[in-house]
Amino acid sequence: MSTGTTEHDVLGLAVRAREAARVLAIATRAEKDAALEAMAAALLAQAPMLLAANAEDVARAEEGGTPPNVVDRLRLTDDRLAAMAQGLRDVAGLPDPVGELVRGGTLANGLELRQVRVPFGVVGMIYEARPNVTADAAGICLKSGNAVLLRGSSSAAASNAAVVEVLRAAAASTGLPADVVQLVPSDSRDTVKALMRARGHVDVLIPRGGAGLIRSVVEESTVPVIETGVGNCHVYVDRAADLDRALAIVLNAKTHRTSVCNAAESLLVHADLAATFLPRVVVALQEAGVTIHGDEAFAAHDGVVPATEDDFATEYLSLDISAAVVPDLDAALAHVRRYSSGHSDAIVTEDQRAARRFVAEVDSAAVLVNASTRFTDGGEFGFGAEIGISTQKLHARGPMGLPEMTSTKYVVTGDGHVR
DSSP, X not given: OOSSSOHHHHHHHHHHHHHXXXXXXXXXXXXXXXXXXXXXXXXXXXXXXXXXXXXXXXHHHHHTTOOHHHHHHHOOOHHXXXXXXXXXXXXHTSOOOTTOEEEEEEOTTSOEEEEEEEEOSEEEEEEOSOTHHHHHHHHHHHHTTOEEXXXXXXXXXXXXXXXXXXXXXXXXXXXXXXXXXXXXXXXXTHHHHHHHTOBTTBSEEEEESOHHHHHHHHHHOSSOBOOBOOOOEEEEEOTTOOHHHHHHHHHHHHHSOTTSTTSEEEEEXXXXXXXXXXXXXXXXXXXXXXXXXXXXXXXTSXXXXXXXXXXXXXXXOSSEEEEEEESSHHHHHHHHHHHOOSSEEEEEOSOHHHHHHHHHHOOSSEEEESSOGGGOSTTTTTSSSOSOEEOSSSSOOEEXXXXXXXXXXXXXXXXXXOO
């Protein structure tokens, strides 16, 4: 290890997390909910301190020339702190997944068999920039009975340290171990490697950030990984679309918040609508400040930048969108299959047959019909604050709420049974 936090230090944090997890695993729902409510109240009570710490990170990022969309993800405001607190309260209001019966019954030999949800134990989070993830991850892990090791980016070091300090004190004030939430220092890249090598100490890792971070964790970790993915999300406007509805959905999906993974990055329009819809959508997007990277049909309009192959594969996270006209639904499906990251893809149509086919053939974590891609979100789905959006196909897919942060075990009850 290089100077700074050592691998031994990280393993020490994991050992403390394991001890806290044993206590948390048998905590009642009332105890966990009390801690979540205390955390929410503490975030609001400590808002001046948290915003001051965040201002340090934001100033450092801006001085370093960090792109505006990344600064936006880093920035905390009173409204965003309020949303973080409300997310914790929302999680407190959800059913406790621990102990939930998944399936069960009595076998032919009289044994009673139950499969029940149990915590993973110790969860490691490796994430970039967004300090709201610190509170979201802590809350979901606590409610699902898991201790969490949070390794944020160095760009958010002051913010994350302040948020974790507040959350730890709030948890301890209700009688739970403070070590249910711990921050892994970001003073060295080696702390990420230490978490990835902590098999036996950390039960699962969840990376949340850009493609490079996720790929590195997936490829190098010896700890099991739940893979969250980037969002090259599409909106396809079908020939049977209501054009007013389509325009509203495209604008919301692209401009509501550009720096998030469920923002639309690519627009597809059926050729039969090109003459009527393209002039409207081009003007509307440009008035909203969006740069359109378009194919030949789109590029015929003033201000549209000719698209390259790379544009259609890009997650912009900015006021940019790739756009193309497709001859039919088959071509739209082929385009989505080629370029989508498997996060969220939407169709706008009044043709139920087209909608059913799009839903059946698009292999993404979320497929939306006549709705903005911005709805792919744990809070919007009623899960409370999410810990991430999984684009893999094992265990969890889509927004990960409380059930996705548990494993299961079988409880077998007999009456002196022997085999």
